[in-house]
Amino acid sequence: MKQDRQADKMRKVLHYLLEHISQDISVEETASCFGNNPIYFAKIFEEYFELPFQKYVNKIKLRKAAEALHEHRELKSIAEEYGYATTGGFSKAFRKEFGVSPREFFKRGTLVPDMPLKSSVCGRRISMEYVRSMPLTLAGYPIQREEEGLLNTFQDLAYAHEHPEKYPFWPESRTLAGVWWCNTDEKLYYLLGSVVQDEANVQKPFIPLTIPSDNYAVFHIEAAKDSQDIVEASRALAQYIAAEWAPLNGKVINYMSYLFEVFEEKECCIYVPLLKGMGGMKMDYNTGNGIDTWIHYIDNHILEDITIRKIASHFHYSPNHFSDIFQMYYNVDLLEYIQKRKLYQIARELKSDAADARNIAEKYHFKSYEHFSEAFFEEFHMKPEQYGDIQFQIPDLPEYYSSNKNNLKVSYTYLEDFTMLGMEIKSQQTKKEDAADIPGLCAFYFRHDFPDVKGTAYACPSEGKEDKIGLWNTVYDESSQSFRHLYMLGPVVKNVDAVPANMQEITIAGGKYAVFETEHSSDKLHLESVYKMMTICVLYGWVKEFRVRVDLDKITFMRYRHNKLYTYVPIYE
Incomplete structure (x- = not known):
């Protein structure tokens, strides 16, 4: 197909640009290398990559320069390598692209931003996000791969939709997941199944398979017509990921982990496990x-x-x-x-x-x-x-963060693993009309015990002696066959004999944490406003500014202890 030939050609052009990015690359020279008229080449380049040639090249150059900054190289040598006559001209272009000067970029330890994601692949809208996945258990039906030769994970996606005749037992679910899997017999199987909460409930002919937690880039693409449309959409997106997105942004895919797909009613999702490049932000914030x-x-x-x-x-x-x-x-x-x-x-x-x-x-x-x-x-x-x-x-979040971040002080501590008993907080649990939001509910329940806790060993012994945790927790809801994000709040406990009704035992991993607090000796009288300030200044501002230091494998949480509110952010050693 002409469209496929065009894509193959543009991917060769991309690899040519990456190999020669430190040189003075012109549209005329590049067009000549690929046997095209410069005007025609510039036209098809912009149609495919969604940016004019020189603007696209400059964006790559600036990202390579940003990588060099993290290698502690001199600003002058970086500017010269990527075609800038003066450090002033380089700094001006750098600030225009990233919003900060090169020195501030290095000082903050900012991640090198990804190139803008294409808006569509093969005429279908796409989007991408980075996630740290929860462990996922599938109940699926496995089909052995009969084709000869090595498996190419990206080329053999949507295998069940390509060969529906091989699946006598198609899972009954609106949301399905598919993954290639090597059994103990060392044979390859494609397992298509639905998400379940407990593998003990999986009944034959289906088998359970648990995909462990990992760092993923999750790509979404429109696909809703039929099985053939799903196959075409998944594989077109996979080709874009492997041949363009990953090399362009310096991503290293973890082929030892599970690459899997999720099929919704109107879209397909590809979960790509990453060894390197997790969390790069898009420069076009309007499409992030x-x-x-x-x-x-x-x-x-x-x-x-x-x-x-x-x-x-x-x-x-x-x-x-x-x-x-x-x-x-x-x-x-x-x-x-x-x-x-x-x-x-x-x-x-x-x-x-x-x-x-x-x-x-x-x-x-x-x-x-x-x-x-x-x-x-x-x-x-x-x-x-x-x-x-x-x-x-x-609220203007960046402006609010800039104006209020000095109202908080930060320290660093090490924690051992500890346990809390959490209950989902909802607005109807209190009669306060102004407590329908998370900060208001937390302010109330940090200072008051849940009815199910009163009279138990987990109740607060007296006012001012509270030690409670508030955090977001992800659970799988069998009834809706989807993940739910619940805000859980409850006391820190040492020994759990019996979990009270409607509560859940949650273990918080130990390690190094950045701990934020106000300068005041007590936050009791202004607990709701302090919570809101910490939400924006810490969870939005500080985490965004110092994202490279945040340990995404662990949970960020609020802790109310002895009339003081603290925010704990897990960080690397």
Whole structure:
């Protein structure tokens, strides 16, 4: 196919660029090497890589230069190697690309950012995120590979969908996972199955297989038509990962671990285990999945009939988890934000052209102009026609971090493994109307015992003697066949004789931790506001700024002890 030949050619071009990146590369010279007219070559290059030739080359050069900074090389020699006449010109280009100077980049120990991810492969939208996976147990039916020759994991994806006739027992689940697996007989099998919580419940003819926890780059691609479409989408994406994304970004794939697929109703996901390159951030924040991008995405789609489910799905969260995280960082309910943003946008349009008021209300999906007018009055205490200057602001996370990070002090400590008893906290557990968000709930339950704990050996002995943990925990829900992210809170315990109802025993791994606290001797009177400040300044700001130091294998948690709130972030030695 012409499309396949074009992809093969562009991948050869990419490898040529990577081999000659420290040289002065021009579009004319590169086009000549591949037997093309420069104008035609520049056109097909931009169509395939989604960036003009010189801009693409400059982005690669700057990333190679960023790698050299971490090798403690002199700035002048790096600038010269990658084609900059002066260190000033290099620093200016570096700051424009990464937002910081080369020296600040080195000082912070910042990870070298990935090249921008392509928006689509073979006409299908794609996205990517880095995750530290939980152990995953599949109940599946294995089929032995009959083809001769060595297995190419990337070329033989979606094997079950390519050969459905080989599967007499197709798992009954909306979400399936597939993985190549070598049994004790040293034969290769492709196992297609559904996720289960306990392998003891797996019944014949299915067998259990547990995929251990690991570092993954998770790629998503649209595919919803039929089995053939799934095969084509998975393999096109796999070719992009192996032939372009990995070499372009210096990733080292862990072929000793499990590379596996997840098949949803409207997309395929490929989990690629990484030995090197975990956590590289995208430079185009508008296409990433970070917290920074959420507001931008919502604002850009505010004209649409947007819902929490649609937004959460775009960022690969469950609706409930996304709503909880959004409120924790931005201090506003997600539905409330969407409603306010629509009203604010309409108000601005009304100011510029009041004659179109009814059409504008319809454009923003209000049932009627009257319904819009009532909502507008309830929010802003004025009619749309009276609009003058309405201010609508939410926290600017980078600005908030910069302004408040000095209000916290950090120390470092070593912990042994310890245990907590956690219960999922929900808004309906308290009658406080203003405690519907995670910080408010934590502020309440750090200082009050759960009803199921009162009168047990795990209850707090007296006020001021609390020692409780709050953290996010991931569990698999059999009923929905999906992972759920729950906020768990409860006391630190030494010995567990009997776990109280609705609680779960959780072990927190020991090791080195960065510990954050305020300068105050007690946080009791301002616990909710301190929690919110720590969420943004530590979990968003510090972790992002010093991500290279954070140990992703362990859990970050809050600890309320003797009227003081602490945030513990696991770090490498």
